[in-house]
Amino acid sequence: xxxLPLFLIFGAICVAGAINLLxxxxxxxxALSLIVVMASLAVEYLxxxxxxxxxxxxxxxxxxxxxxxxxxxxxxxxxxxxxxQGSRVALLxxxxxxxxxxxLVAWTVLRxxxxxAVALGALPGPPKDVARLLFHDxxxxxxxxxxxxxxxxxxxxxxxxxxxxxVRDRRPEPAQEEKRELAxxxxxx
Amino acid sequence: MNSLSEVPLAxxxxxxxxxxxCGVLGFLIKRNIIAIxxxxxxxxxxxxxxxxxxxxxxxxxxxxxxxxxxxVVAAAEAAVGLAIIIAVYRTRETLNVDQINxxxx
Amino acid sequence: MSITTYIIISIIKSAALxxxxxxxxxxxxxxxRKVSARIQNRWGxxxxxxxxxxxxxxxxxxxxxxxxxxxxxxxxxxxxxxxIIAVVFAISSISVIPxxxxxxxxxxxxxxxxxxxxxxxxLQITDLNIGLLLILGITSMGxxxxxxxxxxxxxxxxxxxxxxxxxxxxxxxxxxxLSLVGVLILAGSFSLRDIxxxxxxxxxYIFLQPVAFFTYLISAYAETNRTPFDLxxxxxxxxxGYHTEYSAMKFAMFFMAEYANMVTVxxxxxxxxxxxxxxxxxxxxxxxxxxxxxxxxxxxFFFMFLYVWVRWTLPRFRYDQLMAFxxxxxxxxxxxNLVVTALVVAWRA
Numbered sequence: 001x002x003x004l005p006l007f008l009i010f011g012a013i014c015v016a017g018a019i020n021l022l023x024x025x026x027x028x029x030x031a032l033s034l035i036v037v038m039a040s041l042a043v044e045y046l047x048x049x050x051x052x053x054x055x056x057x058x059x060x061x062x063x064x065x066x067x068x069x070x071x072x073x074x075x076x077x078x079x080x081x082x083x084x085q086g087s088r089v090a091l092l093x094x095x096x097x098x099x100x101x102x103x104l105v106a107w108t109v110l111r112x113x114x115x116x117a118v119a120l121g122a123l124p125g126p127p128k129d130v131a132r133l134l135f136h137d138x139x140x141x142x143x144x145x146x147x148x149x150x151x152x153x154x155x156x157x158x159x160x161x162x163x164x165x166x167v168r169d170r171r172p173e174p175a176q177e178e179k180r181e182l183a184x185x186x187x188x189x
Numbered sequence: 190m191n192s193l194s195e196v197p198l199a200x201x202x203x204x205x206x207x208x209x210x211c212g213v214l215g216f217l218i219k220r221n222i223i224a225i226x227x228x229x230x231x232x233x234x235x236x237x238x239x240x241x242x243x244x245x246x247x248x249x250x251x252x253x254x255x256x257x258x259x260x261v262v263a264a265a266e267a268a269v270g271l272a273i274i275i276a277v278y279r280t281r282e283t284l285n286v287d288q289i290n291x292x293x294x
Numbered sequence: 295m296s297i298t299t300y301i302i303i304s305i306i307k308s309a310a311l312x313x314x315x316x317x318x319x320x321x322x323x324x325x326x327r328k329v330s331a332r333i334q335n336r337w338g339x340x341x342x343x344x345x346x347x348x349x350x351x352x353x354x355x356x357x358x359x360x361x362x363x364x365x366x367x368x369x370x371x372x373x374x375x376x377x378i379i380a381v382v383f384a385i386s387s388i389s390v391i392p393x394x395x396x397x398x399x400x401x402x403x404x405x406x407x408x409x410x411x412x413x414x415x416x417l418q419i420t421d422l423n424i425g426l427l428l429i430l431g432i433t434s435m436g437x438x439x440x441x442x443x444x445x446x447x448x449x450x451x452x453x454x455x456x457x458x459x460x461x462x463x464x465x466x467x468x469x470x471x472l473s474l475v476g477v478l479i480l481a482g483s484f485s486l487r488d489i490x491x492x493x494x495x496x497x498x499y500i501f502l503q504p505v506a507f508f509t510y511l512i513s514a515y516a517e518t519n520r521t522p523f524d525l526x527x528x529x530x531x532x533x534x535g536y537h538t539e540y541s542a543m544k545f546a547m548f549f550m551a552e553y554a555n556m557v558t559v560x561x562x563x564x565x566x567x568x569x570x571x572x573x574x575x576x577x578x579x580x581x582x583x584x585x586x587x588x589x590x591x592x593x594x595f596f597f598m599f600l601y602v603w604v605r606w607t608l609p610r611f612r613y614d615q616l617m618a619f620x621x622x623x624x625x626x627x628x629x630x631n632l633v634v635t636a637l638v639v640a641w642r643a
Binding site: 028032035039051052054055056058059062063064067068070071073074075126127 | 372422423424427428430431432433434435437438441442444445453456457460461463464467471484
């Protein structure tokens with residue numbers, strides 16, 4: 001029950017968040033509105049019966065990926081963005097273009113759907129069924145993505161670490177060692 | 190079943206389309222490289238919603254599995270992409286894409 | 295049960311649980327001060343009420359009447375939103391935690407309004423299929439409160455605290471989640487009620503999953519920013535970390551969020567590893583109904599005590615040690631435990 005009102009409420013929050021992402025000049029505000037979009041999308045997934053997916057959406061997307069974004073924004077101390085020539089051209093061409101494309105898509109979608117409706121809980125996505133599918137039918141893609149993740153982690157570590165930080169000479173400098181010994185016996189100059 | 194308990198598939202597709210369009214627009218008009226990156230995430234989210242809606246529509250869970258893979262790819266992309274952004278910031282000291290247009294320093 | 299009764303009961307349960315949780319939070323502060331004082335051979339709060347029992351009340355009044363400073367250099371919207379985010383997420387995770395079996399209210403009369411039939415309701419706001427995942431999700435969202443507080447304060451100590459907190463919480467969330475998977479494999483459900491039910495006859499998972507329990511406990515301490523992992527608010531290096539610039543009620547909200555998170559973590563440890571409300575049950579029906587709740591509270595109290603005990607026993611980690619420990623020690627142990635558990639379960643099946 002009450003599927004449609006819930007869909008409309010959270011759909012409106014989604015769209016409002018997405019538009020706020022575009023309007024805000026400061027990246028941290030954009031990041032927060034993206035988090036709002038993701039959280040309300042999780043509710044939409046719940047309405048579609050995909051419980052496990054909703055939880056994963058919150059944990060992975062809103063809780064991990066977006067924390068990474070916020071972390072980088074904080075780390076680089078990103079300020080407000082300034083508009084340039086390029087962004088003005090994109091704005092002038094992009095908004096009408098997207099609007100026309102959107103209207104076309106909406107018209108197509110609405111014209112071809114007269115009676116199709118998705119009932120709430122029509123397809124329960126209990127974790128067990130999802131797991132069976134993931135670890136039986138899609139086992140190979142699953143394993144391949146794990147390799148992808150591993151490569152991505154290594155790539156991120158190599159890219160983000162300072163040049164020369166990974167290959168480090170582990171031998172302590174002799175001068176420092178000597179100084180430490182002198183300090184230990186209390187003879188430091 | 191009353192009319193309040195079901196949502197037409199078209200509505201979900203519309204919402205997903207609107208989110209995707211917002212993502213494309215953000216990709217075009219944003220000048221901060223992190224914001225551009227977030228627009229890409231928004232597009233991925235829009236597509237995910239249509240996958241889940243179709244999964245519910247056709248009673249096939251494999252649509253949901255697809256979303257898992259999209260999430261994994263998004264996570265990998267975020268990790269590598271943000272690392273690249275940090276590396277770029279370290280050499281250029283700016284996040285404005287208009288000033289990151291040279292292949293050499 | 296009609297929908298009206300259901301809604302009324304849910305509202306009553308939510309209100310009762312939130313007020314109990316907030317009282318528990320206030321008194322865990324009292325417990326912390328008292329126990330830490332005894333560990334250091336002091337008395338702790340003694341002036342307000344017997345044994346200082348009214349001290350939380352006095353503290354609350356003090357927080358309300360203090361001047362609420364908002365520095366001119368802060369990023370105002372997020373500065374105000376951050377403590378609210380922290381406290382809301384900390385409190386809302388209580389919604390799926392079960393406290394006991396179920397409560398039966400016998401039929402009673404409301405006079406002219408008619409009679410209310412006997413009502414049996416589980417001692418839990420709602421039992422979700424994905425209860426444990428919901429708690430993990432809410433915990434992962436709680437990072438934003440700390441991170442945004444650090445960023446929006448626009449002060450170097452706060453920023454360092456916020457950065458440390460977000461890096462630390464992401465890192466330890468992985469080993470936290472992986473240590474829980476071992477229990478999930480054995481229980482075969484995400485519902486906290488089912489997990490407790492699968493521990494009947496003293497099959498507590500602490501005996502079957504001791505390694506998972508200790509990885510869980512350590513990473514949970516890091517998640518809640520408690521010593522020895524309280525780097526985000528290390529007072530000897532960062533003044534007060536992410537809440538340096540906060541005062542009065544906003545500071546109190548961070549305080550409440552931290553202790554509410556501690557209570558949640560203690561509840562989870564009890565439910566997943568110590569059999570939740572299971573324990574010897576005897577006596578007349580009313581006692582039989584309430585004893586599980588008593589066992590649950592005792593177990594949670596033990597974990598709260600352990601928090602304070604650990605705090606005044608272990609010194610703080612250095613930051614690079616913290617990261618190295620999380621990624622190079624805790625995570626491999628959690629993965630190894632998971633693999634061994636999965637192999638054993640698959641072999642026995």
